[in-house]
Amino acid sequence: NIRGLAPLDNYPSVEFLTKESAKLLEKFHQNEFFDTYKKIKFNKYKFAASFVVAFRYFTKIKELINKRSKVLIIGDGLGVLSSMILKHYKCQVFLCDLPESLVYQEYNLRHNFKNFKFNYIASKNDKINLNANINFINADQIHRLKIDLDLAVNTDSFCEMDKYSVNKYFKYVEKNLKVNGNFFYCNKGGLSSHSHKLPGNFPLSNNFV
Numbered sequence: 001n002i003r004g005l006a007p008l009d010n011y012p013s014v015e016f017l018t019k020e021s022a023k024l025l026e027k028f029h030q031n032e033f034f035d036t037y038k039k040i041k042f043n044k045y046k047f048a049a050s051f052v053v054a055f056r057y058f059t060k061i062k063e064l065i066n067k068r069s070k071v072l073i074i075g076d077g078l079g080v081l082s083s084m085i086l087k088h089y090k091c092q093v094f095l096c097d098l099p100e101s102l103v104y105q106e107y108n109l110r111h112n113f114k115n116f117k118f119n120y121i122a123s124k125n126d127k128i129n130l131n132a133n134i135n136f137i138n139a140d141q142i143h144r145l146k147i148d149l150d151l152a153v154n155t156d157s158f159c160e161m162d163k164y165s166v167n168k169y170f171k172y173v174e175k176n177l178k179v180n181g182n183f184f185y186c187n188k189g190g191l192s193s194h195s196h197k198l199p200g201n202f203p204l205s206n207n208f209v
Helices: 019-029 049-064 080-089 099-112 163-176
Strands: 038-042 045-048 070-074 092-097 118-121 134-138 149-155 177-186
Touching (some): 019 045, 019 049, 038 049, 049 080, 099 118
Parallel strands (some): 149 177
Antiparallel strands (some): 038 045
């Protein structure tokens, strides 16, 4: 399962890295509980593929976040992107995923941030804890919850979902995102006959600029 969530056999491009950004990525990589295989080379550093991919996304959204931000990440694999965000800003993060993936994210982040407060929303009886640094939310529970979000993020998993699921997430983000909030998503073409064929087919409403 860890192998599936951390693309160990991928060789992502490092062309976007600079000497300065590589230092930050190395800092993020230090003391991680999941010490995935580091075989991507850049100057004197070696990185895990999953960290390179997550850091590329981090560079796209870091200017949209501050320490007061409420950030929803829909599908974060092993929790690498959320770990980077929390190390840099210590803001509030909401992780929505299938329970089979959330268990790895929770295990990883609890070890990375031992002094943080955590909350898990597994059933209709559980509620958001706004005093927690991280709320783990089962995917079948997110749509009943109200969160005033500054940023919503999805990378590389809308393309794995059917149209119905993607459409529900878009409606949820539109409903819960603050005015002037941001929705960042980066996906490839649909991976099944039930998916949206292209990211351009995602149902982004006219309320977004």
